Amino acid sequence: MWIKNTIQFMSWRKIAMAMSFLLIATSIGSLATKGLQFGLDFTGGTLIEVGYEQGADLEKVRAKLDSSGFPDAVVQHFGSNTEVLIRLAPREDTNANTLSNQVLSAISTDELGHADMRRIEFVGPSVGEELKEQGGLAMLVALICILIYVAFRFEWRFALGSVLALAHDVIITVGLFSVLSIEFDLNVLAAVLAVIGYSLNDTIVVSDRIRENFRKLREIGPEEVINISLTQTLSRTMITSVTTILVLLALFFVGGELIHGFATALLFGVVIGTYSSVYVASSLGLMLGISRDDLIPTVVEKEGEDQDAIM
Amino acid sequence: MLNKYPLWKYLMVLIVVAAGFLYALPNIYGEDPALQISATRGGNVEISQLEEVKSALNKADLAFDSIKLENNLIVVRFKDTASQLAARDIATQALGNNFIVAINLMPAQPKWLADLGGNPMKLGLDLRGGVHFLMEVDMAVAMEKKQEELLEDFKTELREEKIRYRRLVPYKNGVKVSFRGEADLAKAEELLIEQHPKLIIEALDNESNTLSAIMGEARIKEVKDYALQQNITIIRNRVNQLGVAEPLVMRQGADRIVVELPGIQDTARAKEILSATATLEFRQVNYDADVRAAVNGRLPPGSELYYDRRDGRPVILKKQVILTGNHITDANYSFDENQRPQVNIDLDSKGGNKMSNFTKDNIGNPMATLFVEYVPTGRKTPEGKVEFEAKKEVINVATIQARLSNSFRITGIDSAGEAQNLALLLRAGALIAPIQIVEERTVGPSLGKENIELGTQAIVWGFCLVLAFMLFYYRGFGVVANVALALNLVLLIGIMSLIPGATLTLPGMAGIVLTVGMAVDANVLIFERIREEIRDGRGPQQAVHHGYDSAFSTIADANITTFIAAIILFAVGTGPIKGFAVTLAIGIVTSMFTAIVVTRAVVNASIGGRKVNKLWI
Numbered sequence: 037m038w039i040k041n042t043i044q045f046m047s048w049r050k051i052a053m054a055m056s057f058l059l060i061a062t063s064i065g066s067l068a069t070k071g072l073q074f075g076l077d078f079t080g081g082t083l084i085e086v087g088y089e090q091g092a093d094l095e096k097v098r099a100k101l102d103s104s105g106f107p108d109a110v111v112q113h114f115g116s117n118t119e120v121l122i123r124l125a126p127r128e129d130t131n132a133n134t135l136s137n138q139v140l141s142a143i144s145t146d147e148l149g150h151a152d153m154r155r156i157e158f159v160g161p162s163v164g165e166e167l168k169e170q171g172g173l174a175m176l177v178a179l180i181c182i183l184i185y186v187a188f189r190f191e192w193r194f195a196l197g198s199v200l201a202l203a204h205d206v207i208i209t210v211g212l213f214s215v216l217s218i219e220f221d222l223n224v225l226a227a228v229l230a231v232i233g234y235s236l237n238d239t240i241v242v243s244d245r246i247r248e249n250f251r252k253l254r255e256i257g258p259e260e261v262i263n264i265s266l267t268q269t270l271s272r273t274m275i276t277s278v279t280t281i282l283v284l285l286a287l288f289f290v291g292g293e294l295i296h297g298f299a300t301a302l303l304f305g306v307v308i309g310t311y312s313s314v315y316v317a318s319s320l321g322l323m324l325g326i327s328r329d330d331l332i333p334t335v336v337e338k339e340g341e342d343q344d345a346i347m
Numbered sequence: 348m349l350n351k352y353p354l355w356k357y358l359m360v361l362i363v364v365a366a367g368f369l370y371a372l373p374n375i376y377g378e379d380p381a382l383q384i385s386a387t388r389g390g391n392v393e394i395s396q397l398e399e400v401k402s403a404l405n406k407a408d409l410a411f412d413s414i415k416l417e418n419n420l421i422v423v424r425f426k427d428t429a430s431q432l433a434a435r436d437i438a439t440q441a442l443g444n445n446f447i448v449a450i451n452l453m454p455a456q457p458k459w460l461a462d463l464g465g466n467p468m469k470l471g472l473d474l475r476g477g478v479h480f481l482m483e484v485d486m487a488v489a490m491e492k493k494q495e496e497l498l499e500d501f502k503t504e505l506r507e508e509k510i511r512y513r514r515l516v517p518y519k520n521g522v523k524v525s526f527r528g529e530a531d532l533a534k535a536e537e538l539l540i541e542q543h544p545k546l547i548i549e550a551l552d553n554e555s556n557t558l559s560a561i562m563g564e565a566r567i568k569e570v571k572d573y574a575l576q577q578n579i580t581i582i583r584n585r586v587n588q589l590g591v592a593e594p595l596v597m598r599q600g601a602d603r604i605v606v607e608l609p610g611i612q613d614t615a616r617a618k619e620i621l622s623a624t625a626t627l628e629f630r631q632v633n634y635d636a637d638v639r640a641a642v643n644g645r646l647p648p649g650s651e652l653y654y655d656r657r658d659g660r661p662v663i664l665k666k667q668v669i670l671t672g673n674h675i676t677d678a679n680y681s682f683d684e685n686q687r688p689q690v691n692i693d694l695d696s697k698g699g700n701k702m703s704n705f706t707k708d709n710i711g712n713p714m715a716t717l718f719v720e721y722v723p724t725g726r727k728t729p730e731g732k733v734e735f736e737a738k739k740e741v742i743n744v745a746t747i748q749a750r751l752s753n754s755f756r757i758t759g760i761d762s763a764g765e766a767q768n769l770a771l772l773l774r775a776g777a778l779i780a781p782i783q784i785v786e787e788r789t790v791g792p793s794l795g796k797e798n799i800e801l802g803t804q805a806i807v808w809g810f811c812l813v814l815a816f817m818l819f820y821y822r823g824f825g826v827v828a829n830v831a832l833a834l835n836l837v838l839l840i841g842i843m844s845l846i847p848g849a850t851l852t853l854p855g856m857a858g859i860v861l862t863v864g865m866a867v868d869a870n871v872l873i874f875e876r877i878r879e880e881i882r883d884g885r886g887p888q889q890a891v892h893h894g895y896d897s898a899f900s901t902i903a904d905a906n907i908t909t910f911i912a913a914i915i916l917f918a919v920g921t922g923p924i925k926g927f928a929v930t931l932a933i934g935i936v937t938s939m940f941t942a943i944v945v946t947r948a949v950v951n952a953s954i955g956g957r958k959v960n961k962l963w964i
Contacts, residue, residue: 087793136787137615154794156614160785163481174919181911189904223854226916226924230861230931233912237865237905241872244901272875276868279816283809283864287857290808292801295857302861 045266046259052315063211072214075221080164082124084139086151091117097143104142115293126161171225197320198239201312205235209305227301235309239317245269250328262318277310349888350955360948370841373465378452380431383592384421385447397421403441409434451592468844471852471926476795477609481786484602489574489780497522510535521561532556577779585620588771614789623772624721624781626672630664632713656740664715669705674698678773680766688766689758699753706751716743716757721781802856809860823963827949828870831941835866838937852926862934869942873898887959910935
């Protein structure tokens with residue numbers, strides 16, 4: 037994939053901006069009104085997954101739970117119709133220690149068949165609250181550390197541009213989970229952090245090329261330099277996205293139910309991350325007034341390398 | 348000359364790759380289901396026990412692969428989990444009370460590999476099945492107990508020094524004592540400061556002749572740390588009683604304990620035993636008191652009213668505790684001559700002395716055994732934690748027949764099962780403060796197995812897709828990149844197997860899949876550079892040289908930032924997420940090595956120093 041002519045990426049940046057704003061506004065709007073459908077990790081409560089020998093009749097399971105003192109139980113199939121997932125809201129009378137056992141013995145009857153315990157998860161409300169705090173903190177710390185590294189390695193405009201691009205990715209990815217009402221749990225949080233890593237990877241590659249071209253192409257304005265750099269890195273950006281998306285598709289389709297949310301977040305995040313590294317990071321840099329002068333100090337060292345290599 | 352590696356670099360690559368293969372190898376052999384038999388309380392396992400187990404298994408016609416006695420452990424290996432589980436019951440019956448039979452997975456690699464330190468990757472609980480508990484210690488109760496202890500201490504000390512006081516009551520997190528006159532106050536202050544250097548003891552301004560003794564910040568922390576440490580020790584004892592191979596009991600933060608029990612089947616019993624706060628108190632019965640008056644609320648001073656566990660009969664006991672469960676060193680259950688369950692108790696020497704001193708003067712008097720258990724009240728403290736309350740019931744009142752020493756028995760227990768549990772709890776020790784399970788994650792064995800299969804499939808599929816794509820897109824260089832990718836996977840697994848703390852979890856497997864997808868990025872960067880250089884008119888050798896050189900700093904920058912994200916994930920994540928962070932971080936390091944150094948070595952070895960007209964890229 038070799039593009040002969042420089043693509044005028046930056047001439048479309050207003051449209052891209054508008055699109056980004058729209059996506060962010062939708063995400064924030066949905067997060068504000070609808071919120072996130074937090075998983076058990078964050079809300080606390082009890083989750084029990086069981087497997088039956090034969091397809092399970094959810095109505096019967098519900099009725100049985102209702103009569104056993106769990107009228108608030110949410111019962112659904114998980115993956116296949118032999119697997120049943122039961123959720124219970126956090127309870128104040130906290131006999132959580134024995135709660136799951138009570139449920140298990142209630143739904144393993146002659147009528148329903150033997151229920152094989154596959155998974156029990158119980159998170160106390162205080163722990164859920166802590167995990168939520170920790171998760172948010174992790175995201176912030178990650179962004180700040182990256183900001184510092186990029187600022188140190190490049191320049192503050194690049195750093196600000198790339199961190200804003202990351203925030204853009206995170207907001208839109210999380211927004212998608214809100215819009216589609218997909219459960220947001222610890223695994224998804226890990227995926228969002230991985231998206232930060234991936235998107236940054238992309239952004240760094242582009243920024244690196246922009247810096248290099250500013251040094252090499254002295255007669256050309258910043259906008260054109262950015263266009264050239266984006267064009268030069270485009271094939272790499274696309275190929276890496278393709279390979280990553282390929283493995284994520286494998287994960288999504290064969291990785292099983294437990295990893296679904298994780299794969300969804302990453303798939304979407306990689307697409308958004310690829311887009312943002314092309315448009316958001318560099319056009320923000322441009323808006324912040326990136327210019328050759330900002331990158332001059334290290335020129336001497338780079339030229340030395342060049343000469344050495346030609347010899 | 349361009350594109351030539353010195354010999355040592357080729358050798359280094361070869362050695363690293365060989366080591367990677369070697370340490371990844373044990374994973375191919377996998378693990379055998381096994382039984383692990385050890386003796387309780389540090390006893391010895393003899394060859395006779397091995398023979399016993401062997402003959403019991405043979406008698407039941409149960410096939411096993413091997414049976415061995417090493418490091419004071421009997422290890423029996425089986426073909427499948429079904430025979431392993433059946434064998435556990437047989438072995439438990441054959442050996443009886445003094446041995447712990449635990450089910451486990453044992454690495455199945457040949458001996459020479461094990462001797463080289465090779466082991467398969469440790470699997471997380473979500474892959475091998477098991478229980479993860481997070482338990483919280485109720486520090487309020489621990490502090491209350493400490494306060495009660497202080498009250499008792501002060502009482503005794505002041506009495507011994509013959510200092511008379513008017514009132515001795517709990518105050519803040521300590522106590523306060525008021526005296527009749529300044530002389531007593533001064534004497535007491537001197538005495539108490541000497542006896543309790545860690546307390547803040549001072550006369551109160553707003554109350555005359557009163558001094559307060561409270562714990563300072565440091566002392567409070569000490570008390571809490573001690574409570575936590577004590578609970579950890581006791582939970583460890585209990586876990587050992589449960590018969591779990593490779594359990595983990597670890598402190599987390601100021602007031603929490605993590606417990607991980609891999610491969611456990613009966614989680615209900617595990618929960619019951621681990622969080623039980625039962626202990627015993629032996630007290631004197633106040634037989635002079637009027638029971639009816641006491642029931643109506645008029646208790647004689649220094650006494651408390653309790654009820655019998657079985658028939659609800661009121662019993663009045665003296666407040667003073669003769670002995671608590673802390674002094675119990677061993678407890679076993681058996682049946683008395685009338686086939687009623689009983690628990691035989693052994694005491695340590697201090698406890699034996701106390702018991703002996705007390706019973707010597709009280710022959711013919713009744714003594715009560717009080718069963719103490721902390722149960723959640725359903726209410727919450729202002730900090731949002733669950734409140735516990737001590738439930739104390741009399742389980743037995745017996746007349747002291749003779750002077751007791753450090754071995755005696757208690758009766759009056761309902762069932763054999765209860766006697767068994769009580770004996771176990773007493774043996775393992777009582778928790779110093781009640782604990783509550785605040786998080787539980789249990790994965791059944793069937794789901795664990797399924798997770799491994801699905802994760803492996805995802806890795807294989809992802810890997811094959813990327814291989815095909817790279818081959819299609821980069822041809823000859825694609826082969827080089829694919830070799831690097833395969834080696835990356837081998838090194839990643841090798842390192843994961845080698846690092847003792849690294850465990851493979853389901854998100855960890857997802858991390859490997861992601862690493863496979865992202866690891867080729869470095870090669871893509873290099874190859875695209877080489878193509879550019881060719882377009883710019885450089886010769887093949889120059890193009891390769893420049894391609895690698897100029898891509899390097901970009902690759903480094905990109906990987907370091909992802910590495911930062913991985914480290915943060917590791918720092919703040921819990922269990923499985925940590926597993927994801929570990930594979931991601933290791934994957935970054937190994938992919939840098941394979942994508943840059945290994946591919947360069949392959950390229951150099953194949954085209955370096957020769958005349959090449961066209962690159963197959």
